[in-house]
Structures are given as C-alpha cells and as structure tokens.
Amino acid sequence: MATRTTGGLSTATRPVVTARNVRRSFGAAVVLDGVDLAIVPGEVVALLGGSGSGKSTLLRILAGLDPEATGEITRAGSQAVVFQEHRLLPWKRVAGNVSLGVPGPGVRQRVAAALAEVGLAERDRAWPAELSGGQAQRVAFARALVREPALMLLDEPFGALDALTRLKMQTLFGRLHAEHGFAALLVTHDVDEALLLADRTLVLDSGRIVEDAEVPLPRPRAVDHPGFGPLRRHLLDRLGVRPDQDGAAGT
Numbered sequence: 001m002a003t004r005t006t007g008g009l010s011t012a013t014r015p016v017v018t019a020r021n022v023r024r025s026f027g028a029a030v031v032l033d034g035v036d037l038a039i040v041p042g043e044v045v046a047l048l049g050g051s052g053s054g055k056s057t058l059l060r061i062l063a064g065l066d067p068e069a070t071g072e073i074t075r076a077g078s079q080a081v082v083f084q085e086h087r088l089l090p091w092k093r094v095a096g097n098v099s100l101g102v103p104g105p106g107v108r109q110r111v112a113a114a115l116a117e118v119g120l121a122e123r124d125r126a127w128p129a130e131l132s133g134g135q136a137q138r139v140a141f142a143r144a145l146v147r148e149p150a151l152m153l154l155d156e157p158f159g160a161l162d163a164l165t166r167l168k169m170q171t172l173f174g175r176l177h178a179e180h181g182f183a184a185l186l187v188t189h190d191v192d193e194a195l196l197l198a199d200r201t202l203v204l205d206s207g208r209i210v211e212d213a214e215v216p217l218p219r220p221r222a223v224d225h226p227g228f229g230p231l232r233r234h235l236l237d238r239l240g241v242r243p244d245q246d247g248a249a250g251t
C-alpha cells in the first residue's frame with residue numbers, strides 16, 4: 001500500500017483522501033477489486049453495501065489500519081475514526097478518554113468544549129461503565145472532534161443504538177458537521193440514514209463501487225420529502241432488497 005500525505009496550503013476542492021486501485025483479498029476471497037474514491041473537504045459520503053461487501057475493510061484501509069491492502073491512498077489532512085462500538089478505555093474517565101494522545105496546549109479546554117458540544121459537559125469525571133450506549137458513543141464523537149479532523153471515518157457509528165437514540169445521534173452528527181465542516185465517510189446499512197445525512201452515496205458490490213450518486217434533496221432533510229421515497233427505493237433495489245407484495249421493503 002502506497003500512502004502519501006500532501007502538504008502545503010489546502011484548497012477548497014483538493015480531496016481530503018483519495019484512493020486509487022485499492023485491492024484487498026483474504027486468502028482466495030477478493031473483497032476489494034480495484035476501488036477508486038475521492039472525498040473533498042466538507043463532503044459527507046455514505047458507503048452502502050450488503051453484509052460482507054467490504055465496507056469496513058475499505059474504511060480501515062482509508063484509515064491506514066490495513067497494511068496488507070494494495071493501491072494508493074493520498075491524504076491531505078488529519079483523520080479520526082469512530083466505530084460501531086465506542087472503544088473507550090474502561091480505566092480512564094470520560095475526559096481522559098477524550099484527551100488521550102491529543103498534543104498541544106489547551107487540551108483541557110478543548111476536551112471541555114468537545115464534551116459540551118456532544119451534550120456531556122457534566123460527565124467529564126464519569127467512567128465509561130457509568131454511561132449509556134448513546135452517551136458512550138457521544139464521547140467517542142467528542143474524542144474524534146477534539147482532534148479537529150479534516151475527515152471523519154465512521155463505521156456504522158449508530159448501528160448498535162436503539163431507534164430513538166439513533167435519531168438523536170443523527171441530528172447531533174448533522175449539527176456537528178454544520179459547525180465544524182469536516183468531511184465524513186459514513187459506513188451504514190441504513191438507507192434512510194444515508195439519505196438523511198449524506199451529500200453522496202456509494203454502493204459497494206462484488207469488490208467495486210457500482211454506484212456513486214449525489215443526493216439531490218434539499219437540507220434540512222426529511223423522510224417525508226416527496227423525493228425521498230424514490231431515492232430510497234432505488235438504493236434498496238441496488239442493495240438487492242425488493243419490495244414485498246404489500247409494497248413494503250422486505251429485508
């Protein structure tokens with residue numbers, strides 16, 4: 001895997017990450033078979049695909065966590081990763097988890113600001129075990145935010161949450177994105193989530209990106225917008241989910 005980090009002044013349109021001809025196999029199984037991808041500053045890109053299609057594998061490669069992959073990754077800016085599980089260290093308090101590995105002066109203030117942004121200003125002294133799943137995931141977002149990343153790599157960050165908490169977290173994500181303007185790659189199984197949050201949707205199938213489409217819906221997004229249903233049906237169709245006889249999407 002060739003990786004490059006470009007320096008100098010960034011322009012508004014130079015991608016924060018570019019992947020060229022990325023390939024990854026596990027034994028005889030070819031999971032990624034030549035993936036090309038570029039994400040520009042501030043852009044939210046949803047990565048969809050069936051189970052086992054290689055979404056997490058691609059995210060890990062973009063994050064620099066998979067030395068076995070081949071191809072070329074170019075990064076222009078810092079990255080932060082949020083996984084489905086919060087991955088907080090149980091022996092560190094909330095603030096200690098958020099500040100972990102963050103260099104520079106003013107870390108305490110930055111941690112406090114990040115926790116306030118995710119609505120957990122008062123929980124800085126709590127232990128991870130004292131948090132709900134949604135709160136722990138908020139801390140994971142604060143930990144990412146405090147690094148002021150140009151790109152957030154999000155691997156089903158709301159996937160383990162109950163439906164109500166998931167909706168709240170989607171709203172929080174939208175607010176954080178509007179305030180900070182980071183780019184994001186959002187791996188998700190949830191077509192509605194993709195259409196609510198993303199500027200662009202990618203569909204991964206048989207090792208390749210088979211669809212790369214702008215989401216032509218106004219913001220703020222709403223599921224009851226007349227354009228939402230046709231886009232949802234199109235994406236579900238792309239993912240191999242056909243409506244059942246009652247017209248509802250079966251899984």
Ligand SMILES: Nc1ncnc2c1ncn2[C@@H]1O[C@H](COP(=O)(O)OP(=O)(O)OP(=O)(O)O)[C@@H](O)[C@H]1O
Binds near residue numbers: 049050052056058189
């Ligand atoms: N470390 C590994 N060793 C062997 N096979 C792996 C490894 N990591 C991933 N795979 C295989 O690669 C394929 C893609 O996995 P990946 O987790 O990227 O898919 P995914 O699209 O994220 O799936 P899901 O939506 O179910 O999370 C799967 O068949 C998986 O079994």
